[in-house]
Amino acid sequence: VCTSRFWFNYRHVANTLSVYRSVKRLGIPDSHIVLMLADDMACNPRNPKPATVFSHKNMELNVYGDDVEVDYRSYEVTVENFLRVLTGRIPPNTPRSKRLLSDDRSNILIYMTGHGGNGFLKFQDSEEITNVELADAFEQMWQKRRYNELLFIIDTCQGASMYERFYSPNIMALASSQVGEDSLSHQPDLGIGVHLMDRYTFYVLEFLEEIHPASQTNMNDLFQVCPKSLCVSTPGHRTDLFQRDPQSVLITDFFGSVRKVEITTETVSLDRDLAGFESKLPKDELATEPLKYAEQLPVAQIIHQKPKQKDWHPPGGFILGLWALIIMVFFKTYGIKHMKHIF
Amino acid sequence: RGGAGEMLAAAALVLLLAAAPGRAGAGQARGDALREELLLSPLPTGDLAATFQFRTRWDADLQQRGAVSHYRLFPKALGRLVAALGVRELHLALTQGFWRTRAWGQPPLQAPAGAELWVWFQPTVTDVDKAWKELSNILSGIFCASLNFIDSTNTVTPTASFKPLGLANGTDHHLLRYAVLPREVVCTENLTPWKKLLPCGSKAGLAVLLKAERLFYSSYHSQAVHIRPICRDASCLAVSWELRQTLTVVFDTFSSGQGKKDWSLFKMFSRTLTDACPLASESKVYVDISPKNKEKELLEVTPPPPSVHEAIVQGDKRTYAVYDLLNPSLFNTSRSLNVQLKWKRPQDSSELLTPVLHAHRYVSGYGLQTGEISTLIYNTHPYRAFPVILLETVPWYLRLYVHTLTIITKGKENKPSYIHYQPAQDRQRPHLLEMLIQLPANSITKITIQFERALLKWTEYPPDPNHGFYVGSSVLSALVPSVMAMKDVDVEQSPLFTSLFPSSDGSSYFVRMYTEPLLVNLPTPDFSMPYNVICLTCTVVAVCYGSFYNLLTRTFHVEEPSRGGLAKRLANIIRKFRGVPPL
Numbered sequence: 001v002c003t004s005r006f007w008f009n010y011r012h013v014a015n016t017l018s019v020y021r022s023v024k025r026l027g028i029p030d031s032h033i034v035l036m037l038a039d040d041m042a043c044n045p046r047n048p049k050p051a052t053v054f055s056h057k058n059m060e061l062n063v064y065g066d067d068v069e070v071d072y073r074s075y076e077v078t079v080e081n082f083l084r085v086l087t088g089r090i091p092p093n094t095p096r097s098k099r100l101l102s103d104d105r106s107n108i109l110i111y112m113t114g115h116g117g118n119g120f121l122k123f124q125d126s127e128e129i130t131n132v133e134l135a136d137a138f139e140q141m142w143q144k145r146r147y148n149e150l151l152f153i154i155d156t157c158q159g160a161s162m163y164e165r166f167y168s169p170n171i172m173a174l175a176s177s178q179v180g181e182d183s184l185s186h187q188p189d190l191g192i193g194v195h196l197m198d199r200y201t202f203y204v205l206e207f208l209e210e211i212h213p214a215s216q217t218n219m220n221d222l223f224q225v226c227p228k229s230l231c232v233s234t235p236g237h238r239t240d241l242f243q244r245d246p247q248s249v250l251i252t253d254f255f256g257s258v259r260k261v262e263i264t265t266e267t268v269s270l271d272r273d274l275a276g277f278e279s280k281l282p283k284d285e286l287a288t289e290p291l292k293y294a295e296q297l298p299v300a301q302i303i304h305q306k307p308k309q310k311d312w313h314p315p316g317g318f319i320l321g322l323w324a325l326i327i328m329v330f331f332k333t334y335g336i337k338h339m340k341h342i343f
Numbered sequence: 344r345g346g347a348g349e350m351l352a353a354a355a356l357v358l359l360l361a362a363a364p365g366r367a368g369a370g371q372a373r374g375d376a377l378r379e380e381l382l383l384s385p386l387p388t389g390d391l392a393a394t395f396q397f398r399t400r401w402d403a404d405l406q407q408r409g410a411v412s413h414y415r416l417f418p419k420a421l422g423r424l425v426a427a428l429g430v431r432e433l434h435l436a437l438t439q440g441f442w443r444t445r446a447w448g449q450p451p452l453q454a455p456a457g458a459e460l461w462v463w464f465q466p467t468v469t470d471v472d473k474a475w476k477e478l479s480n481i482l483s484g485i486f487c488a489s490l491n492f493i494d495s496t497n498t499v500t501p502t503a504s505f506k507p508l509g510l511a512n513g514t515d516h517h518l519l520r521y522a523v524l525p526r527e528v529v530c531t532e533n534l535t536p537w538k539k540l541l542p543c544g545s546k547a548g549l550a551v552l553l554k555a556e557r558l559f560y561s562s563y564h565s566q567a568v569h570i571r572p573i574c575r576d577a578s579c580l581a582v583s584w585e586l587r588q589t590l591t592v593v594f595d596t597f598s599s600g601q602g603k604k605d606w607s608l609f610k611m612f613s614r615t616l617t618d619a620c621p622l623a624s625e626s627k628v629y630v631d632i633s634p635k636n637k638e639k640e641l642l643e644v645t646p647p648p649p650s651v652h653e654a655i656v657q658g659d660k661r662t663y664a665v666y667d668l669l670n671p672s673l674f675n676t677s678r679s680l681n682v683q684l685k686w687k688r689p690q691d692s693s694e695l696l697t698p699v700l701h702a703h704r705y706v707s708g709y710g711l712q713t714g715e716i717s718t719l720i721y722n723t724h725p726y727r728a729f730p731v732i733l734l735e736t737v738p739w740y741l742r743l744y745v746h747t748l749t750i751i752t753k754g755k756e757n758k759p760s761y762i763h764y765q766p767a768q769d770r771q772r773p774h775l776l777e778m779l780i781q782l783p784a785n786s787i788t789k790i791t792i793q794f795e796r797a798l799l800k801w802t803e804y805p806p807d808p809n810h811g812f813y814v815g816s817s818v819l820s821a822l823v824p825s826v827m828a829m830k831d832v833d834v835e836q837s838p839l840f841t842s843l844f845p846s847s848d849g850s851s852y853f854v855r856m857y858t859e860p861l862l863v864n865l866p867t868p869d870f871s872m873p874y875n876v877i878c879l880t881c882t883v884v885a886v887c888y889g890s891f892y893n894l895l896t897r898t899f900h901v902e903e904p905s906r907g908g909l910a911k912r913l914a915n916i917i918r919k920f921r922g923v924p925p926l
Contacts, residue, residue, distance in 0.1 A: 043530035095484020
């Protein structure tokens, strides 16, 4: 989730896209990723290289790529939509790509970045989500059995405050800075004119670039990423709610999609009978007279078109009150016996 | 049901295996066919417009229940959508930029800036609004666009424009819905699912040229999806469904061309063509080499085109160089095809023809209370007059005053032959204004209407309200007189760009144009004021009221002196002995 709007928050979009890129590379398909970007940087008029978002200066790595699907974009990234996606309480018409279709065997990775403070994260410069709301949302998810294990990573200023209030089991959290510290950005690019990445996510990206689907690296290595000498802030983590030992949790449990495949040597023969298939389909109904295309600008027909008949409603409101007043005054003045002059 | 599904899945696998090596099944009863085409047209200003069209035509009736369960070239996502929601026609366009008609000429198919969706539903649909809402939500998921913001505040039902482009059995406009989202951004995430709907994806054929980095570095980028029913054959007794995916890009001389006006496929797309899509029955590249002044040609095309095609497009005779990618002799000399265009002589400005119909819209006025929307429509034909329908959709927060609507042509008032106005309802419906205006020959028509800006509730402002609010483009539909009469052409034999609009008679051709979108500032409150007000009020209350309260209720009491320390008590005892008052 990237929660920041405006061009100078380019680095938050680059952060989110680099994590997106890493999880896609490690095998998670788009149908299992909900990507929320609060503003469009790639096709922003201020971007000197359209359709690109770079993470390293001198434009080495385009994290936007050619195959990206953003599920929630621009004004759709709100606190309400985010909480609805997490808890599953979405309006009935929402398409599948915008839903979190998880169950009790799913491992969920949540990465959030933006501007934050002690106990809150700012969404689009107009609203905030507090750590209490987030903890309650995770508890709702636990009660509804929407996750098996959850890894929460946050890269904002004072990020550790966001995971202080979690109380649901099986949650592991990482943050880029402690309470009272600011997370700093990594490097500006003079061609684009903004800072490209935040330090913590930059080093996490470097770490993830070395992971491949079969690697056995565990969470303890992720906790060591970006010590204080590289990131000026102190990254923090929280593992007390997690039941397994972080030493035994693989990175690919959350960042990758590793499936167990069994190879069989049996053969399956397919039925090559095609005629039976064709005859089962119903025949097309043919029209009796030829169909035709509509005329695009039938001037005569338009001019003589009758206006749409509006349904008649009895008068209400002001008009009714006005007429009632007029009739009352009339009968008060002239008396009831003059009604015969009307009817 | 499960058994039938299994059997169909098995049969589907067999069909797939059977069809893979060959071309699209022309001999099958339920054939579907793909035609792909690229049209390169140099524009008068030196820029180049590239229009891709991918047309999948399926000889099956999607509306018949149970008739369709196996999708081959036609994408399943769209097929299921048409069948389930009772859609007769669907047109969705996502556009970045604006087509400059005055400088570039008439486009083959134009779309307004942002997202535009218009749909005709089948007469069997009972609740059209519900189906419309479901449709926009499903499309927002397929195309990664915020189409779910389409609701009653930006949907209108036009009464004279947007007649169906496919087969129609009567046109009851209650079944039509039109919405435009001018704020919508188009980027790679919209192109990716669009490319995935193509049968060959972006791996073979003309679609290999569609790389986002080059396509979005352009003045105009428009991608569209059109689904409509068409005649299956000349007798037109059966219905086929057609899906057209079009993508129009205009490459700018200065940004993409580095200042030079010579173009090539490699320069535009950073790729060249290597083969045709194996699933396509036709795959061609057309280059517009029409001579402007009927003298010599001014464009030189390399490699030399194997054939030349002449067609009457938009009422004028045009010549095209044709490269057929399915022709094996095309790739004899080199493995890839890189079409290059060079200008033989520099163009002078006298050759720039103004199009017969073009329009310009702007907002004027000062301050944040009132304003005026003006539309100028130019008819540059020397002697022919023709009608045009203007459709304007204005959001409810710009309150239009219809009594100030004036239409002036050549200094005199021009009364429209048909006018339909539906006023807005706050937070429910936008304004809809539709007029049929006769444009006299060689004239400029100016349509003005005044409006007042509304003050929104503070929660209704978007997160960046100082950017302004967009008013969608207005639509001009016209029958423009053609220079040369068009004959009835067979749709299957002619290029795709000639068969977009069904042509009725040859003396005029139908064109649909869009004006510029407008950006209007509404009176925006300062959102930090609640915090400021609370601080100020609390300070004022604390200082003023607090001081008064103290003045009125504070009383002073004399305090007993304290007993003091040991030294003081001893001193007091000595003083008592002396008879002196104590300390």
